[in-house]
Amino acid sequence: MNSPEPIRGAAPESLYEARKTVHNKRIDGPFRRFKWLVMLVTLTIYYVTPWLRWDRGPYAPDQAVLVDLANRRFYMFGIEIWPHEFYFVAGLLIMAGIGLFLVTSAVGRAWCGYACPQTVWTDVFQHIDRFVDGDRNARVRLDNAPWTVGKIARRLFKWSIYLLISMATGGAWILYFADAPTLLRDFVAGEAAPVAYGTVLILTFTTFALGGFMREQVCIYMCPWPRIQTAMLDEKSLIVTYKDWRGEPRGSVKKAEKNPDEFGDCIDCMQCVQVCPTGIDIREGAQIGCITCALCIDACDRVMKDIGRPRGLIDYATLEDCERETAGEPPRPAWKALLHIRTLVYLLIWGSIGLGLLFALGNRAHTDISVTPDRNPPFMLMSDGSVRNAYTIKLRNMQARPREMEVSVEGLPEGKFWTDKIGLEQADQAQRVRVDADATLAIRAYVIVPSGAKSQDFIFKVTALDEQGETDTSETLFNAPGGM
Amino acid sequence: MANKRIDQPTGTETVGHEWDGIEELNTPLPRWWLWLFYITIVWAAVYTVLYPAWPMISKGTEGYFGWTSRGQLAQEIDAVEASRAEFRTQLANLPVEQLQANPGLMGQAVAGGSAAFKVNCVQCHGSGAAGSPGFPNLADDDWLWGGDIKAIETTLTHGIRQPGDGATRLSAMPPFAGAFSPAQMNALVDHVLSLSGNGQSSAVGAQLYADNCVACHGAAGEGDRMQGAPRLNDAITLYGNSRDAIARQIQQPRMGVMPSWQGRLDPVTIKMLAAYVHSLGGGEDFVEAGPEPVTQADEQP
Numbered sequence: 194m195n196s197p198e199p200i201r202g203a204a205p206e207s208l209y210e211a212r213k214t215v216h217n218k219r220i221d222g223p224f225r226r227f228k229w230l231v232m233l234v235t236l237t238i239y240y241v242t243p244w245l246r247w248d249r250g251p252y253a254p255d256q257a258v259l260v261d262l263a264n265r266r267f268y269m270f271g272i273e274i275w276p277h278e279f280y281f282v283a284g285l286l287i288m289a290g291i292g293l294f295l296v297t298s299a300v301g302r303a304w305c306g307y308a309c310p311q312t313v314w315t316d317v318f319q320h321i322d323r324f325v326d327g328d329r330n331a332r333v334r335l336d337n338a339p340w341t342v343g344k345i346a347r348r349l350f351k352w353s354i355y356l357l358i359s360m361a362t363g364g365a366w367i368l369y370f371a372d373a374p375t376l377l378r379d380f381v382a383g384e385a386a387p388v389a390y391g392t393v394l395i396l397t398f399t400t401f402a403l404g405g406f407m408r409e410q411v412c413i414y415m416c417p418w419p420r421i422q423t424a425m426l427d428e429k430s431l432i433v434t435y436k437d438w439r440g441e442p443r444g445s446v447k448k449a450e451k452n453p454d455e456f457g458d459c460i461d462c463m464q465c466v467q468v469c470p471t472g473i474d475i476r477e478g479a480q481i482g483c484i485t486c487a488l489c490i491d492a493c494d495r496v497m498k499d500i501g502r503p504r505g506l507i508d509y510a511t512l513e514d515c516e517r518e519t520a521g522e523p524p525r526p527a528w529k530a531l532l533h534i535r536t537l538v539y540l541l542i543w544g545s546i547g548l549g550l551l552f553a554l555g556n557r558a559h560t561d562i563s564v565t566p567d568r569n570p571p572f573m574l575m576s577d578g579s580v581r582n583a584y585t586i587k588l589r590n591m592q593a594r595p596r597e598m599e600v601s602v603e604g605l606p607e608g609k610f611w612t613d614k615i616g617l618e619q620a621d622q623a624q625r626v627r628v629d630a631d632a633t634l635a636i637r638a639y640v641i642v643p644s645g646a647k648s649q650d651f652i653f654k655v656t657a658l659d660e661q662g663e664t665d666t667s668e669t670l671f672n673a674p675g676g677m
Numbered sequence: 678m679a680n681k682r683i684d685q686p687t688g689t690e691t692v693g694h695e696w697d698g699i700e701e702l703n704t705p706l707p708r709w710w711l712w713l714f715y716i717t718i719v720w721a722a723v724y725t726v727l728y729p730a731w732p733m734i735s736k737g738t739e740g741y742f743g744w745t746s747r748g749q750l751a752q753e754i755d756a757v758e759a760s761r762a763e764f765r766t767q768l769a770n771l772p773v774e775q776l777q778a779n780p781g782l783m784g785q786a787v788a789g790g791s792a793a794f795k796v797n798c799v800q801c802h803g804s805g806a807a808g809s810p811g812f813p814n815l816a817d818d819d820w821l822w823g824g825d826i827k828a829i830e831t832t833l834t835h836g837i838r839q840p841g842d843g844a845t846r847l848s849a850m851p852p853f854a855g856a857f858s859p860a861q862m863n864a865l866v867d868h869v870l871s872l873s874g875n876g877q878s879s880a881v882g883a884q885l886y887a888d889n890c891v892a893c894h895g896a897a898g899e900g901d902r903m904q905g906a907p908r909l910n911d912a913i914t915l916y917g918n919s920r921d922a923i924a925r926q927i928q929q930p931r932m933g934v935m936p937s938w939q940g941r942l943d944p945v946t947i948k949m950l951a952a953y954v955h956s957l958g959g960g961e962d963f964v965e966a967g968p969e970p971v972t973q974a975d976e977q978p
Contacts (some may be wrong), residue, residue, distance in 0.1 A: 401874075523720035539701075567805070568805075569803075569804055569805030569807070570803075570805040570814075570816065571804075571808035573807065573814070573817050573958065573959075574817065574912055574913060575817055575818050575819075575912065576817065576818055576819040576908065576911035576912055576913050577911065577912060578911075579960065581817075583958055613956070637958075639958050644912070660959050
């Protein structure tokens with residue numbers, strides 16, 4: 194082999210797929226209108242919730258939904274969660290997870306198609322594109338045009354709108370973590386906490402990047418949820434399907450008029466591809482890029498209507514239905530797809546957790562005592578031969594009002610105690626303390642038992658001295674010389 | 678012999694060498710990676726000039742900024758001290774016996790005292806302040822020299838049996854080795870034990886006690902805090918309550934010492950320590966023994 198001629202121009206195989214910008218066309222139809230409605234509802238919830246007020250009396254904030262990290266409280270309308278009740282939040286997250294399973298099992302990727310923030314914000318940004326640069330064809334032309342002053346100005350204008358929306362997104366997020374009117378004023382005046390500015394900065398950047406530029410790539414490459422869903426979907430799942438048995442082979446209207454038996458209903462007008470926000474061709478079948486927003490159904494139905502063919506060439510259907518229809522059987526009503534066993538099982542699990550949480554919420558105590566005995570020294574011999582043990586007691590008053598409480602020692606013969614607030618001379622079997630509204634009070638308790646005490650278990654009991662008279666107990670150990 | 682060619686499947690040039698049919702593709706480092714590498718070299722060079730870096734014979738280079746980790750620590754300590762300055766001034770100006778009337782200041786003093794205790798006191802008194810034989814328990818209600826916050830501060834400031842400190846707590850129990858016969862010794866130990874209800878006294882023992890011990894320990898063994906004579910009629914003994922321990926303490930008494938902390942710790946830290954020890958559960962209330970405190974007229978003439 195003597196110096197073979199180098200092969201020039203051989204195209205290397207690349208593993209990288211360059212992104213093709215999606216310029217989705219405007220479409221109107223029932224699903225598009227439903228999408229508008231969902232967008233309106235979700236964005237309204239997101240932007241309005243922090244401004245709702247909820248009266249909790251003078252000792253608690255009046256914001257309806259508030260994650261108060263500084264004071265470690267989570268308020269949601271009439272519910273107040275303390276850190277030790279975080280299992281409610283864990284329960285809600287589990288419900289959210291199973292809720293996604295439930296929705297996927299019943300109606301396929303409806304979350305992806307309508308309610309996912311990535312979908313909603315991408316939709317908003319795509320409407321901004323349309324508003325600034327015109328519909329699909331105009332945008333394609335502008336994209337291919339050289340960078341003139343006009344194009345730069347147009348791009349800067351568009352990006353500044355992106356930026357405003359992104360800032361509003363990040364800005365609204367922080368309002369859930371502090372009193373909204375105060376925080377907004379401080380934020381504008383430059384007096385808010387650095388973490389507020391940092392959070393807004395990060396969320397502005399992520400919204401700008403994910404919603405403004407990455408868009409469908411987030412769904413296709415970054416998000417784990419489509420992958421989980423592909424594992425969950427089966428032949429009974431409702432998906433957006435192109436009915437190839439009806440559409441193939443494709444042919445134009447004219448060709449079909451000449452040879453009516455040769456061609457299917459699809460006239461290859463590409464409308465379904467052009468309106469797709471993720472730029473896929475639904476006729477290739479179910480795929481990870483399909484978020485089931487159903488805009489292609491709107492597009493196809495409109496074309497079918499115009500050329501006088503029945504609607505539903507692209508439609509919500511299960512694969513089972515497709516097979517049935519291919520075999521020539523009549524389609525099943527859509528509600529039947531909702532009722533299959535897996536959906537009902539998810540509904541049952543979801544509902545049981547929800548009911549369990551509601552039950553726990555209704556029955557939770559608002560008074561709590563926890564006791565930690567001193568370990569060093571475990572006991573103290575006093576000069577009269579009596580034995581003293583020291584404890585740190587924490588009393589929780591989870592009501593929005595100050596309460597008197599009685600703490601008592603039970604199951605300890607002759608046991609008395611005093612505290613760091615009440616002197617030795619007032620040592621007694623029970624002591625009254627006042628716990629501030631919505632607060633934890635730590636007291637040092639010194640329990641004394643006359644000489645001859647034995648090590649034994651006993652309980653501290655707290656009784657709220659109000660109408661409800663809630664009680665709680667905590668078992669602990671009294672140490673004495675000689676051990677148990 | 679360089680024999681470069683383009684490798685067909687990958688479209689990459691080979692380096693031109695071939696060993697038994699095995700060739701290597703020429704895939705150079707990416708430019709951006711190379712530039713980052715050069716930047717790190719420049720960064721390192723600048724760093725060694727600005728910060729301590731090169732070891733020399735006796736010490737390393739100091740760097741243009743003169744930064745040291747020790748200096749940074751000192752700065753951080755200074756910053757913490759500065760943040761506590763106001764509290765320390767308040768505490769310095771407040772007589773220790775008035776500290777309890779000021780719960781906020783008392784709380785801070787107890788916290789500060791707890792930290793100082795762990796550094797200076799746990800060696801003898803134990804981390805829980807429960808002491809051990811020979812080293813007094815600070816959490817019980819038995820005090821040799823007084824358990825109000827002022828007395829505790831005095832003990833801390835001047836120590837116990839410290840030569841060179843005129844105000845130190847000073848007492849000495851004479852050794853009675855050889856003074857009593859074994860029978861007398863037994864009787865005396867019996868009497869001492871009986872004071873705390875642990876045994877039967879006898880006429881001999883009571884007489885011996887009255888002749889030798891009453892002056893300091895009192896007729897009923899109630900002790901005397903003025904001269905640091907321990908109570909004998911309570912359940913607590915510093916050196917043990919066995920017969921042997923009591924006999925040994927009569928014949929060759931052990932007497933502990935405590936450093937005088939004046940000069941080792943600043944007065945504010947001593948106050949904080951006094952507050953902490955007082956808060957352990959056995960602290961007594963301060964009883965004003967001196968003249969009435971001077972009241973200031975707040976009306977201008």
